[in-house]
Amino acid sequence: MLDPEGIQVVAKQSGFSSVESEQVVRTRGLLVTGRAGIVDTLENLISGGQQEDILAATLSAALVDEGDRLVDVGCGTGKLAIAASRLVGAKGSVVGIDATPQMIDLANARSAKEKSGARFRVGVAEHLPLPAGSQDAVTSSYFFHHLPSDLKPLAMREMWRVLKPGGRLIVTDYGRPRSLFGYIASFPMRCDFHEYVRPQLRGELERIIETEGFGPVEFTATFLGYISVLRLIKPYPATTRSVGRSSTNDDPPPGRASMRIEP
Ligand SMILES: C[S@@+](CC[C@H](N)C(=O)[O-])C[C@H]1O[C@@H](n2cnc3c(N)ncnc32)[C@H](O)[C@@H]1O
Numbered sequence: 284m285l286d287p288e289g290i291q292v293v294a295k296q297s298g299f300s301s302v303e304s305e306q307v308v309r310t311r312g313l314l315v316t317g318r319a320g321i322v323d324t325l326e327n328l329i330s331g332g333q334q335e336d337i338l339a340a341t342l343s344a345a346l347v348d349e350g351d352r353l354v355d356v357g358c359g360t361g362k363l364a365i366a367a368s369r370l371v372g373a374k375g376s377v378v379g380i381d382a383t384p385q386m387i388d389l390a391n392a393r394s395a396k397e398k399s400g401a402r403f404r405v406g407v408a409e410h411l412p413l414p415a416g417s418q419d420a421v422t423s424s425y426f427f428h429h430l431p432s433d434l435k436p437l438a439m440r441e442m443w444r445v446l447k448p449g450g451r452l453i454v455t456d457y458g459r460p461r462s463l464f465g466y467i468a469s470f471p472m473r474c475d476f477h478e479y480v481r482p483q484l485r486g487e488l489e490r491i492i493e494t495e496g497f498g499p500v501e502f503t504a505t506f507l508g509y510i511s512v513l514r515l516i517k518p519y520p521a522t523t524r525s526v527g528r529s530s531t532n533d534d535p536p537p538g539r540a541s542m543r544i545e546p
Pocket of ligand 1: 310311312313314315322323326356357358359360380381382383386406407408409423424425426429430
């Protein structure tokens, strides 16, 4: 359904934590209504049969610990979120957000079948229904190329907002080829794929990260030379240290000390 501004009206939702009930969820992102059941198969084909490996690399980059809180944005049928919920255990929490209601239905069905603790909600990346600084990790795989260019920075800022200091933001998607093989493998994407992909093949996501000032980006894995797993770690706020000062909530937990990046 399109509203007068050409924005897709996704669904009427109730019960979100940070918005009024009965809100209309709207986005200009590409939904997969009508194709929800075959998206995993398509993705697997496009990634040369490596979809499972790509999701595993995305999750591994998120450095998930027991008790962590994680949100997977554009979660699709919920595979990554369900795998993450096994890692965080009963003390943690995993939420999958997707703008296509049929995807959320499929994810809920998968979660029930696998007796997973992951929860799924219809929602949009542009307005995540989560409080600021609430998540240890935010993941997204094959999601950004579903957004028009002007929404990509907005979605990334939202993901950054909900991260705790020391939290990890993982973006797995089509990107600038990192080898000659990547240039060749990405050729079909340049010629015959939808318009939101092509700027990413010219380094759009890396440019957004730089412009937004999110700090150093790590490439933790690359598939087919152009599908990359990017990791950003949210810095802790600068603190004035004095001798004998007791620790504050802004200090990194002991196990995470090695991931601290000074702003
Ligand atoms: C290609 S699928 C990726 C699914 C899954 N992450 C995976 O790797 O298999 C992209 C998903 O992004 C969702 N999407 C599109 N626009 C969105 C938005 N603005 N907010 C949240 N999800 C959105 C679509 O509904 C679709 O399920």
